[in-house]
Amino acid sequence: MVRQAALLTDLRSIAGAENLRPGSDEFAVDGVTPQAIVRPATVKAAAAVIGHANETRLAVIPIGGKQRGGPGNVPERYDIALDVTALSGVVEYEPDDLTITCGAGMTLAELRKTTAAAGQMVGFDPEIADEATVGGALAADLWGPSRVSLGGPRDFTIGLRVITGDGLITRAGGRVVKNVAGYDLCKLYVGSLGTLAVVTEATFKVQPLPKATRQIAFTAGSAAAACGIASDSLMRGLSLRSAVVTRAEERWRLDIALAGSEAAVERSARELASLAGDGEQETGDSGERPNERPIGVRIAALPSKLPALLEELPVGASFLAYPTLGVVRLRLRDEGELPSLMAMGAIVEDAPPEVKRGIDVFGPEPPALPLMRSIKAQLDPNSVLSPGRFVGRI
């Protein structure tokens, strides 16, 4: 407690008393509670907090929308929660340039609203929660079934302003849609889960909102049939926004989102119906948005191997499969099946702390781990940022 009191005193002088609170469970990460919560009002103050932590060898975890759970190992240490939500707002938005720059604390809801007002959108998957922040969505490299048409954050993030683990405020990329000046460090920061740098500002490519959208669903007799309709529609160039395969008992279900011009969506719907043949057209929601199960895992496979993988899952399994991407997201009631799934290359996206504690959520170490470690050592030499949370406990 003496330590905590001293820390609070230090942080007060750095970030201002009004931006400081003692740690609480509200900001816990995987069951670990910080000693202090700072919500810096400026990028400079945020950098000063990190600089201080670097000098005193404390651990900082950036926090955005607090969507809890989510990817990452249990932190090794966690002293300061760096609440980035004050670093928000639109910095620059010129619709005709098809780019937007905003603070990392901005929620996806605000981002969506801002761009929609100009008839545009950033490619974050519509499935990603409105409450998530730009910084959190980038850090977790959040994408969903629409990646097939919209790309992922690595594809539409063109510039970042970040603070490194030793407190440097630095920029990567730029504000134009095409840019090959120097290393594209945006690629490193996106998906780094707050272990290399804290994102304070991001620039995205934007694109026109589709003029029309439509949801349709079909049932099919097998996983192969359901996945086949999705990949055929892709090969035919239909206006596919996303495709999701689920299973209810013996029936397979394919949910397709279409996006494009009215006429293109209309034609796509027609062709899909004929592709689906005697597969019934479904209406209404699948009711299969499984959220009660506490453990979420993701398995990636080649799209051609996905049907076989899906057929092998137990009939009661709860999952969302993205046939065109070769990805399946499974929800589990308990950790019983985890070891066998992880042996297949599954990574744990979301789990209660007690489950996470016993495992490395990212599975076996990737071959490039030594390179990743040396990058971490260069950008966060004293392991200040989110220590232990990443691949190989980086």
Next chain:
Amino acid sequence: MAASLIKDLQSAIGVKYVLHTPEDLLVYEYDATIERGLPEAVVLPETTAEVAAAIRVAKRHGVPVTARGAGTGLSGGAIPCEGGIVLVTARMDRILKLDAANRLAVVQPGVINLDVSRAAAAHGLYYAPDPSSQKVCSIGGNVAQNAGGPHTLRYGSTVNHVLGLEIVTPDGEVVALGGETLGAPGYDLTGLVVGSEGTLAIVTAVIVRLLPRAPATITLLAVFDEVREASEAVSAIIAAGVLPAALEMIDKKTMRAVEPFVNAGYPPDAGAALLIEVEGLEEETSEEAEAVRSTCEVSGAREIRIGMSPEEREKLWAGRKGALGALGRLAPSYYILDGVVPRTRLPDVLSGVYEACERYGIPVANVFHAGDGNLHPNLMFDDRVPGASERVLELGEEIMRLCVDAGGTITGEHGVGSEKRNYMSWIFSDDDLAVMARVKSAFGADERFNPGKIFPTSKGCGEVSSRMKSAIAKIGPGAYV
């Protein structure tokens, strides 16, 4: 030059594939830019293992390694600024795997860009990044430069189409990055190595994504009296909610130069033309083509031609594709710039470019990726005139300044190389550059892989001469940027 270096390289990859006589080396001292530098040895490995062996030899001898694909780079990337070894990937030219069901291919770095699409065509697939040099440039070079092309506007650059890489590090270790399946855990080192210009690693295999061919494509050519009208139309098209597959501009000088060769039917007094391509389902493309047509009309287009069939479309593209070859006939040398500005700044920056060229008395032709705001002014000069090259470089620098002042960048697709390394500090702070340098040392690269590139330095890189012509000659009359 150490004879022992040559000997060690020979025993690593075979006598036949180590070049070291002055006559042999001369071929490798330049790329398509106006600088050159001579290597001490050139190696032509065939396998990843041979690449790794050559790099270990280089490490032992403490000499730098510069990778080289087809040598079409436009920023001095493949020039060995500090001598050492040039590692040529020409013999690593196999498509290792074409997996149509999963829409991907695994290729060696020396595979020619267009050959990937050719191989995939039978399956209704293609490789989207289409640098104008695609008939000769290598996938390895594309990866190193993060090459773009006319269709980058809709489909993105090379990095958006690379799923994974096999690399050899400066220590000679072979490492797999990314993979055929999505979402490999860890930092996105694939994305980092793409565009790193051979300074972090040598790429020995590339996993590329293939796309299905769009069912329908319509090409439009809109002719304007004034450049400003054309560049304003670019933003108007975007504002109309259309994201074309390609949106290119050809200015008066270029149109006049190509007309005698291509017979594109460009009116001799026109100020600029836009070449616009829309792709998708038939229904959508015809709606978008109509939107583009009426937008161009409102923006003042005096004539609009529409190509539906492959032959008609090819005819509309002919002027664009034949531009560089035709321009090459106007002057003994030319220097192609590559800057990017926010799209809405295009009209002003273009005026600035013409003004600056006028002031220098150096003729300029603009033919470029307007939709991306990616300018390619072609400066025409005679490199045999003393001081001419220097003046062209000076003008080039001024034009780069215009781009940066407008909120843009110093390169959109050709890379920094040695040519633009000293402009890096215009757009990045010392801290930004320091972080990039740290990443470089994380790879253990320091000054051993492609030294003298990307980072600002007071050291020179080779000497200035003009080899643009030979690069164009190699690509043939179809060369275009």
